[in-house]
Amino acid sequence: QVTLKESGPVLVRPTETLTLTCTVSGFSLTTSRMGVSWIRQPPGKALEWLAHIFSNGETSSTTSLRSRLTISRDTSRSQVVLTLTNVDPVDTATYYCARTQFDYGESWFDPWGQGVLVTVSS
Amino acid sequence: DIQLTQSPSSLYASVGDRVTMTCRASRGISTFLNWYQQKPGKAPSVVVYAASVLQDGVPSRFSGRGSGTDFTLTIDSLQREDFATYYCHQSYSTPRTFGQGTKVEFK
Numbered sequence: 304q305v306t307l308k309e310s311g312p313v314l315v316r317p318t319e320t321l322t323l324t325c326t327v328s329g330f331s332l333t334t335s336r337m338g339v340s341w342i343r344q345p346p347g348k349a350l351e352w353l354a355h356i357f358s359n360g361e362t363s364s365t366t367s368l369r370s371r372l373t374i375s376r377d378t379s380r381s382q383v384v385l386t387l388t389n390v391d392p393v394d395t396a397t398y399y400c401a402r403t404q405f406d407y408g409e410s411w412f413d414p415w416g417q418g419v420l421v422t423v424s425s
Numbered sequence: 426d427i428q429l430t431q432s433p434s435s436l437y438a439s440v441g442d443r444v445t446m447t448c449r450a451s452r453g454i455s456t457f458l459n460w461y462q463q464k465p466g467k468a469p470s471v472v473v474y475a476a477s478v479l480q481d482g483v484p485s486r487f488s489g490r491g492s493g494t495d496f497t498l499t500i501d502s503l504q505r506e507d508f509a510t511y512y513c514h515q516s517y518s519t520p521r522t523f524g525q526g527t528k529v530e531f532k
Contacts, residue, residue: 412471
């Protein structure tokens with residue numbers, strides 16, 4: 304059974320750095336045609352894709368946050384880490400990690416973790 | 426960035442109704458379009474991927490169609506457990522983007 308679980312602080316102060324960890328089980332981070340993505344959702348709003356890391360370690364991230372956002376992994380611990388620097392209250396959201404599946408160029412997110420609500424406030 | 430516009434933003438329906446929602450891309454994305462269902466307080470789950478492929482375990486009353494810029498998700502004979510918000514998502518190019526969602530509510 305494939306599962307993903309997010310962990311990290313629930314409250315972060317403005318200008319601090321947010322670090323979230325996604326721990327996966329049931330698949331390997333190096334399995335071809337798979338990867339892990341981070342997606343967030345502000346309260347009451349739509350989903351926003353943030354970044355993903357491919358099975359070969361290559362990464363990609365959203366343009367608007369690229370200067371503040373880093374995605375990395377520890378394959379020995381089956382973990383993917385998202386770091387967001389200089390946070391602001393607008394970064395308040397539920398942060399999800401999800402397995403990215405690839406097939407013939409198509410890709411989709413399945414399954415998703417339960418999500419972690421992060422509030423940015425002083 | 427590719428913009429995805431979903432319509433309607435909400436729709437009201439009854440159990441047994443046939444409902445259709447639309448997702449329009451700002452430029453052609455072939456069939457690189459997925460649909461997710463999200464219930465309140467829960468993570469999304471994929472319903473249809475590659476525009477028309479039903480995810481394993483999803484009831485056959487769900488169907489997806491389209492290619493290029495126009496896509497639809499249809500639910501035949503709506504069931505109580507289908508009341509949720511549905512998001513489309515494109516995997517044609519980076520950054521990946523989502524639509525704003527269509528909320529299916531009780532009439």
